[in-house]
Amino acid sequence: MTIPGSMADVSPQWVEECVGRGKLKNINLVPMGEGVGMMSSMSIIELTWENSKDLPSSLVLKLAAENDTNRAVSQQFNLYLKEVSYYKDLAPRTTARSPRVYASEIDEEHNFFLLMEDVSSYxxxxxxxxxxxxxxxxxxxxxxxxxxxxxxxxxxxxxxxxxxxxxxxxxxxxxxxxxxxxxxxxxxxxxxxxxxxxxxxxxxxxxxxxxxxxxxxxxxxxxxxxxxxxxxxxxxxxxxxxxxxxxxxxxxxxxxxxxxxxxxxxxxxxxxxxxxxxxxxxxxxxxxxxxxxxxxxxxxxxxxxxxxxxxxxxxxxxxxxxxxxxxxxxxxxxxxxxxxxxxxxxxxxxxx
The missing domain is CATH 3.90.1200.10 (Aminoglycoside phosphotransferase (APH), C-terminal lobe)
Structure with missing residues (x-):
């Protein structure tokens, strides 16, 4: 699955592929607030579906940090690999709640994404x-x-x-x-x-x-x-x-x-x-x-x-x-x- 290089690379077709069903009319990316996601770049994706039954109205996308200093530290400590691996391998083994992940991927250059449940109402x-x-x-x-x-x-x-x-x-x-x-x-x-x-x-x-x-x-x-x-x-x-x-x-x-x-x-x-x-x-x-x-x-x-x-x-x-x-x-x-x-x-x- 393609890893977006930045939030600007996210398209309705890419979101559809990640979710695995449904047809989108439009998406709108809203950057998350100051101080949120210090080691990553995060946005809420507002979703407008042709038929929204049983489909999320919004999701959260997490990408590698845009700040070069913080991204370098993330790579040094393998932070992105560990987070992707946690949600794939360990989250299913506990009832301690974390957001549902719809799709994720990471490459050898530490580019990654997590497309997750939007829990901003918490x-x-x-x-x-x-x-x-x-x-x-x-x-x-x-x-x-x-x-x-x-x-x-x-x-x-x-x-x-x-x-x-x-x-x-x-x-x-x-x-x-x-x-x-x-x-x-x-x-x-x-x-x-x-x-x-x-x-x-x-x-x-x-x-x-x-x-x-x-x-x-x-x-x-x-x-x-x-x-x-x-x-x-x-x-x-x-x-x-x-x-x-x-x-x-x-x-x-x-x-x-x-x-x-x-x-x-x-x-x-x-x-x-x-x-x-x-x-x-x-x-x-x-x-x-x-x-x-x-x-x-x-x-x-x-x-x-x-x-x-x-x-x-x-x-x-x-x-x-x-x-x-x-x-x-x-x-x-x-x-x-x-x-x-x-x-x-x-x-x-x-x-x-």
Missing amino acids: RMGSQVEGATVEECELCVDFLVNLHASFWNQLSDVEWLPTMSGSDNATNMALGCEAGWPQLQEIFGEFVPDTIDAQREQYLAAIPNLQAQLDQYPKTLIHGDFRMDNMLFGQEPGHDALLVVDFQGPLKGNGIHDVAYLLSHSAKTEVRREHERDLIERYANGLINAGIKDYSVEKAWNDYRIGVLYSWTVAVVIAGTLDPANERGFAWMSKMVERNGTAINDLNCLALL
């Missing part, structure tokens, strides 16, 4: 505003479902990188080291002095942190579980939560997703007041889902490691990507500020 979370406790609870429940679906069941998925000892792990460590100067240059006012003072110790510890988050039991890690990828149901018939952007999935300890959510996206006051309850909710949810080998105590200890390792991700994002616009800068600065505060609150530097 409310997108805001990493700038930060997650409430109610939103955190919905997200933790989603992770219980996602992680339980793949608990120690990924040995056959060869394209999925491991948290440690993989090219992805090496790139994260190198990206953290290379990105720290830009982090300081652009976001320095949000970086705690306590963390910057231990830069070299932190960089040296990254492989060990990765290894600690790559021990049995292993499951599917979403890898970018932040508020801008959460879509909250608003209407009758909506799911309570849909999650998008599966460009960074990994094999490893699922607590990484929980730590990433709470230290990057939760309002700081919400995290401080409710994080122990939320960790208990996660561990007990797994037990109720039939997972018997992950205690609350183990989850809490791993959570602190996850919060500390989340700084690696924060540095790679803020230190190597182009914020592109004011909203990009706003959510990145909140991510850095919240993660640094959480590391200090939980005395995570003592784990180095």
